[in-house]
Amino acid sequence: NAGVMQNPRHLVRRRGQEARLRCSPMKGHSHVYWYRQLPEEGLKFMVYLQKENIIDESGMPKERFSAEFPKEGPSILRIQQVVRGDSAAYFCASSPPGGLSGNTIYFGEGSWLTVV
Amino acid sequence: QKEVEQDPGPLSVPEGAIVSLNCTYSNSAFQYFMWYRQYSRKGPELLMYTYSSGNKEDGRFTAQVDKSSKYISLFIRDSQPSDSATYLCAMSRKTSYDKVIFGPGTSLSVIP
Numbered sequence: 001n002a003g004v005m006q007n008p009r010h011l012v013r014r015r016g017q018e019a020r021l022r023c024s025p026m027k028g029h030s031h032v033y034w035y036r037q038l039p040e041e042g043l044k045f046m047v048y049l050q051k052e053n054i055i056d057e058s059g060m061p062k063e064r065f066s067a068e069f070p071k072e073g074p075s076i077l078r079i080q081q082v083v084r085g086d087s088a089a090y091f092c093a094s095s096p097p098g099g100l101s102g103n104t105i106y107f108g109e110g111s112w113l114t115v116v
Numbered sequence: 117q118k119e120v121e122q123d124p125g126p127l128s129v130p131e132g133a134i135v136s137l138n139c140t141y142s143n144s145a146f147q148y149f150m151w152y153r154q155y156s157r158k159g160p161e162l163l164m165y166t167y168s169s170g171n172k173e174d175g176r177f178t179a180q181v182d183k184s185s186k187y188i189s190l191f192i193r194d195s196q197p198s199d200s201a202t203y204l205c206a207m208s209r210k211t212s213y214d215k216v217i218f219g220p221g222t223s224l225s226v227i228p
Binding site: 035045 | 150152158159165204217218220221
């Protein structure tokens, strides 16, 4: 998993606050995925981005959640007005530009959000 | 019906046993298949990937895909206590530029 950097690793927010999670992909990777993992559940797809473009956001909740991957800097997953149900591990993954292994995604170590 | 189903376990085996982990899927458009291993409070780690039916072997691991039955398997030979983890199958419709869907995972314990 070396290379995909996520921060913060742990984040505590009070209900109603905003949470910002950052992800820097592996060197040479042009695409970023965000997944959410609730306790005892699998990885749920949220959004798939390339720089300055959202490719697929079909897994994003309609409200309070947004994601971006600017031309410069890390990808950001933003959760506004957090609620207790947002407490989860959020994983970022990146993939190389394309080819037969293009969908072979590599994960970071995750950001654990706790809403109190 | 979920797109990808996997027996959550837990599965407990003695050291040295052959482990069989399985996933079924409903979307015949899935063409690219992966297996990941996840230790507690860690990010998933890629084990194997394949984009065709048949078998692919890598050390103690063998991945098997049967597209006609929409069924994939991961076999672990000579299982070790260090193999104790959650195993996630994953798949996508294309080999690139497509979202990757994960199964819920199977928890495996290998007992020394």
